[in-house]
Amino acid sequence: NAGVTQTPKFRVLKTGQSMTLLCAQDMNHEYMYWYRQDPGMGLRLIHYSVGEGTTAKGEVPDGYNVSRLKKQNFLLGLESAAPSQTSVYFCASCDRASGNTIYFGEGSWLTVV
Amino acid sequence: AQTVTQSQPEMSVQEAETVTLSCTYDTSESDYYLFWYKQPPSRQMILVIRQEAYKQQNATENRFSVNFQKAAKSFSLKISDSQLGDAAMYFCAYRRGGGGATNKLIFGTGTLLAVQP
Numbered sequence: 001n002a003g004v005t006q007t008p009k010f011r012v013l014k015t016g017q018s019m020t021l022l023c024a025q026d027m028n029h030e031y032m033y034w035y036r037q038d039p040g041m042g043l044r045l046i047h048y049s050v051g052e053g054t055t056a057k058g059e060v061p062d063g064y065n066v067s068r069l070k071k072q073n074f075l076l077g078l079e080s081a082a083p084s085q086t087s088v089y090f091c092a093s094c095d096r097a098s099g100n101t102i103y104f105g106e107g108s109w110l111t112v113v
Numbered sequence: 114a115q116t117v118t119q120s121q122p123e124m125s126v127q128e129a130e131t132v133t134l135s136c137t138y139d140t141s142e143s144d145y146y147l148f149w150y151k152q153p154p155s156r157q158m159i160l161v162i163r164q165e166a167y168k169q170q171n172a173t174e175n176r177f178s179v180n181f182q183k184a185a186k187s188f189s190l191k192i193s194d195s196q197l198g199d200a201a202m203y204f205c206a207y208r209r210g211g212g213g214a215t216n217k218l219i220f221g222t223g224t225l226l227a228v229q230p
Contacts (some may be wrong), residue, residue, distance in 0.1 A: 104158035
């Protein structure tokens with residue numbers, strides 16, 4: 001009963017390094033999302049995907065790239081990490097069959113020093 | 114663009130008492146969904162309750178209920194018989210109905226609820 005799984009859970013990066021966050025869902029959902037959560041700002045949408053092979057920009061896409069090569073996976077990449085990208089990242093997924101309820105992963109804590 | 118506003122950054126309630134968290138939203142759509150999510154210190158996002166805009170009846174889930182005022186674009190959460198485990202950050206969220214590229218969940222900035230024993 002995995003649901004939405006994010007890896008890694010914690011990571012510390014140096015400024016300028018690159019990394020990829022992996023989101024995997026086992027519910028055959030069409031839609032997947034990446035959010036970042038910062039104090040006092042709620043969750044802000046970075047990028048999202050409405051199906052395999054398609055991605056779109058959210059509210060705060062700069063500095064991030066995404067890919068959806070397989071339906072169950074949604075990757076979030078940081079090509080050159082900056083301290084402003086220190087945040088908690090959440091992946092989420094949903095489908096019409098889930099009644100428009102969105103299911104979240106447990107979050108990934110990223111610190112850029 | 115749709116927006117969600119939570120005007121109460123922090124709230125406090127005594128155990129066993131009732132508390133109401135406020136949320137307002139702005140949209141020109143007629144088909145949409147509203148949600149309340151709970152985020153405890155573990156940071157896990159837990160769905161508390163959802164409301165379909167086309168339903169006039171307010172949603173209820175055990176001790177949690179909403180007051181959905183569509184014309185006023187207001188969606189408040191009432192927690193009855195508050196328990197220590199209710200202490201968490203609560204987020205109000207909006208999602209446009211139907212499918213397609215604009216089907217995304219928009220969050221308010223959250224209300225931190227403390228429960229006093």
